[in-house]
Every structure is written in C-alpha cells, then in structure tokens.
Amino acid sequence: xxxPDSGFDSAAxxxxxxxIRSKVITTDTFTWRVEAGVxxxxxxxxxxxxxxxxxxxxxRERAVACLVVLSLPTLEVVHEATLNLVMPHxxxxxxxxxxxxxxxxxxxTAVKATPFCPQVVLVDGxxxxxxxxxxxxxxxxxxADIPTIGVGKNLLHVDGLTEQHVRCCMRAAGEGxxxxxxxxxxxxxxxxxxxxITMPLVGLSGATLGMALTANAGVQKPVYVxxxxxxxxxTAMEVVRCCCLHRVPEPIRQADIRSRQHLRELLxxxx
DNA sequence: GCGACAG
DNA sequence: ATCTTGTCGC
Numbered sequence: 188x189x190x191p192d193s194g195f196d197s198a199a200x201x202x203x204x205x206x207i208r209s210k211v212i213t214t215d216t217f218t219w220r221v222e223a224g225v226x227x228x229x230x231x232x233x234x235x236x237x238x239x240x241x242x243x244x245x246x247r248e249r250a251v252a253c254l255v256v257l258s259l260p261t262l263e264v265v266h267e268a269t270l271n272l273v274m275p276h277x278x279x280x281x282x283x284x285x286x287x288x289x290x291x292x293x294x295x296t297a298v299k300a301t302p303f304c305p306q307v308v309l310v311d312g313x314x315x316x317x318x319x320x321x322x323x324x325x326x327x328x329x330x331a332d333i334p335t336i337g338v339g340k341n342l343l344h345v346d347g348l349t350e351q352h353v354r355c356c357m358r359a360a361g362e363g364x365x366x367x368x369x370x371x372x373x374x375x376x377x378x379x380x381x382x383x384i385t386m387p388l389v390g391l392s393g394a395t396l397g398m399a400l401t402a403n404a405g406v407q408k409p410v411y412v413x414x415x416x417x418x419x420x421x422t423a424m425e426v427v428r429c430c431c432l433h434r435v436p437e438p439i440r441q442a443d444i445r446s447r448q449h450l451r452e453l454l455x456x457x458x
Numbered sequence: 459g460c461g462a463c464a465g
Numbered sequence: 466a467t468c469t470t471g472t473c474g475c
Contacts (some may be wrong), residue, residue: 238465240466250466278466280463287465312464322464343464405475411464465466 234305235438252290253446326401327417335415346390395409
C-alpha cells in the first residue's frame with residue numbers, strides 16, 4: 188500500500204530548516220520606525236500572507252495564496268495579488284513552510300518589482316517559535332530577504348509552552364487576579380491602556396520565543412507573535428499592534444478573507 | 459507506549 | 466485549514 192505522502196522527505200526539510208535557522212536575524216535590519224520622528228523613515232506599507240484550502244470535485248486539494256499590502260495608518264489595502272495552486276502533499280505539523288513557502292516566494296518576488304513592496308510582512312503561522320526554530324515566517328523571510336513576523340492563531344507546543352498555561356495567565360491578568368507562578372515569573376502579562384494584554388512566551392529553556400497578544404478588552408483568545416526574520420520582537424509587537432482592528436491583525440485578516448473568497452469563486456466556476 | 463502537533 | 470445559520474452585542 189502506497190502511503191499518501193510517500194514523496195515527502197521530512198529529513199530533507201529538517202536539514203533545510205536548520206540551515207535557514209542559522210541565517211535568521213532577530214534584530215531590526217532597517218531604518219524605519221513605527222513611531223517615527225520628523226527626520227526618520229516611517230513604516231507605511233505592511234504586507235500580509237495567507238492561504239485558503241479546499242478539496243475540489245476531483246478530490247484534489249486546491250488552494251489560493253494571497254498577498255495584500257496595507258497602508259498605515261489607515262490600514263487600507265493598496266495592493267492585492269493571488270496565486271492558484273494544487274497542493275502536492277498534505278499538511279504536517281512542523282512543516283508548514285513546505286506547503287506554503289513556494290507560493291509566498293512567488294508572490295513576494297512579484298511585489299518587489301512594484302511600488303508596493305512592503306517594508307515588513309505578516310505571515311499566517313510562526314517564525315522562530317517552532318520545533319527547529321524555523322517556522323514558515325522565518326523560512327520565507329530568509330529566502331525572500333525581507334523582514335517578516337509570524338502571527339499564529341493556535342499555539343505550537345514547543346519548549347514546554349502550552350496554550351492552557353498562556354491563556355490561564357492572560358485571563359488572570361485581565362481579571363486582575365493573581366498570576367499562576369507555575370512557569371516561574373518570566374511570563375508576566377502586561378495590561379495596556381487600550382485594554383489589550385501582552386505576555387512573553389518563555390520556554391523551559393529560558394528563551395523568549397514570542398509574545399501572546401489580545402488586541403483589546405473584548406478578545407479572550409490571544410494571537411501569538413514571533414520573529415520571522417530581520418526584526419526584533421519589540422518592533423514586531425509595535426507593528427502588529429498598529430495593525431489590530433480585530434483579533435487577527437488586519438494584513439493577515441484581509442489576506443485570509445480574500446484568499447478564501449477567491450478560492451470559492453474559482454471552484455464555483457468549476458475551474 | 460501516550461500525548462502534542464502552526465495551517 | 467474546511468464542513469456551516471443564526472444570533473447576541475457593541
């Protein structure tokens with residue numbers, strides 16, 4: 188019996204992830220600022236990448252990848268590009284980039300030749316918060332040589348981090364009750380003036396792998412921000428925070444909405 | 459062996 | 466990720 192994904196070489200992807208991880212830069216590699224003074228470059232164009240999937244009538248897994256570029260501070264979409272795909276193999280935890288990175292690279296390569304090349308790109312998934320320190324946001328950031336930030340909606344359980352513990356601490360912070368001391372005192376949530384809560388994601392190794400963020404007081408479930416490539420965690424948080432209208436930051440939310448709609452139109456047309 | 463596992 | 470309508474609330 189032939190296995191469904193017998194062509195998938197996870198050992199080869201392991202090696203590539205380790206290789207790319209060694210090239211990830213975790214400090215700011217640009218001169219722009221989110222809050223810029225008069226004589227400084229300002230952050231104006233933020234990208235968002237996401238993919239929607241669906242099985243078609245021929246049992247093929249189809250997908251549409253979408254890149255959007257938003258202008259700050261209005262968060263209006265000034266550029267959109269999509270790419271239609273037939274997925275060669277199924278999803279595997281830890282190997283998201285194997286599925287999504289090729290499409291992302293094509294979209295980013297194309298946008299670089301336009302006036303809408305984003306200064307930083309938010310990627311649906313994780314960056315260095317990953318079993319080998321190289322999630323899809325880091326992968327695409329290094330290969331495309333562009334600053335990236337990983338934004339995940341569900342926590343990857345890496346280095347002892349669990350969604351249960353994170354949410355317990357953030358809920359306590361929101362209610363003003365005592366923070367559980369289970370993972371030491373490194374993971375202390377911060378409550379912000381606008382009602383949002385942030386909390387460092389510190390693994391058992393002591394490394395800070397990212398930040399949990401609830402965008403505003405009405406949001407219970409956090410999103411998880413991690414460095415992709417070429418940006419510091421504190422700057423990444425500034426970027427993500429100024430993109431938050433809803434739980435999911437606007438660039439990723441728009442890429443999600445538009446890729447889903449495009450895919451639906453594609454399949455409804457029987458293509 | 460058991461549980462966990464981005465999208 | 467996706468299969469799926471209405472509904473409660475700001």
